[in-house]
Amino acid sequence: MKLIFLGPPGAGKGTLAVKAVEILNIPHISTGAIFRSAIADQSLLGLKVKAIIDAGKLVDDETTIELVKERLVRDDVKTGSILDGFPRTIPQAEALAAFSEADKVVNFDIPDSSVLERLGGRRVCRKCGHNFHVIFDNPKKEGICDYCGGEVYTRDDDKAEAVQKRLEVYRTQTAPLIEFYRNRGILVDVDARPAVDEVVENFKKALGRS
Numbered sequence: 001m002k003l004i005f006l007g008p009p010g011a012g013k014g015t016l017a018v019k020a021v022e023i024l025n026i027p028h029i030s031t032g033a034i035f036r037s038a039i040a041d042q043s044l045l046g047l048k049v050k051a052i053i054d055a056g057k058l059v060d061d062e063t064t065i066e067l068v069k070e071r072l073v074r075d076d077v078k079t080g081s082i083l084d085g086f087p088r089t090i091p092q093a094e095a096l097a098a099f100s101e102a103d104k105v106v107n108f109d110i111p112d113s114s115v116l117e118r119l120g121g122r123r124v125c126r127k128c129g130h131n132f133h134v135i136f137d138n139p140k141k142e143g144i145c146d147y148c149g150g151e152v153y154t155r156d157d158d159k160a161e162a163v164q165k166r167l168e169v170y171r172t173q174t175a176p177l178i179e180f181y182r183n184r185g186i187l188v189d190v191d192a193r194p195a196v197d198e199v200v201e202n203f204k205k206a207l208g209r210s
């Protein structure tokens, strides 16, 4: 099954994707995670995108589409994939439709107030990418990942100014994808406000798997 996870930053797409991988046994492809790992490696791609990402802006369509095209030819996506954070613009969605049409697009619905609360407290492991939260899910040892021992830090783009920019970018450039996919008849809405376990149930129901 080819899935796309759509929703504003902080909707919990990444957290849900980890659960969805267990349920559906297909790989999770996060363009944001690929960019962050390129930045950590200080590769050419990383050097090119770091300032853009830190400011909460979008990487250009051409670079992002190329990255996803390269990823979607690997063997592990033959049975499906979860695209998380891609597409984020209409040109990206059109490009994707030309080489790999999705079966379903899951729209994680959440108000801005919840997004601000979630992103303000989000902490991420620099090594394995696991998400923590200062109120809901603190690592057992401060600053250290429970799962791999990596450093737990605040993403530069989770700082207040960048979050405002990301929400604005979401509204103007990404939210139009909701109608784009609704018109194609493949969009399902999932209420992303409750705690993770309930969102997982909502997600299963939306896919007809509960």
Ligand code: AMP
Pocket: 009, 031, 032, 033, 035, 052, 053, 054, 056, 057, 058, 059, 060, 064, 084, 085, 086, 087, 088, 089, 092, 157, 166
């Ligand atoms: P995410 O982890 O999905 O929140 O992505 C983090 C950042 O990576 C975004 O704020 C963008 O700067 C960049 N990014 C991720 N996916 C895309 C995309 N599909 N198009 C453009 N930029 C992206």
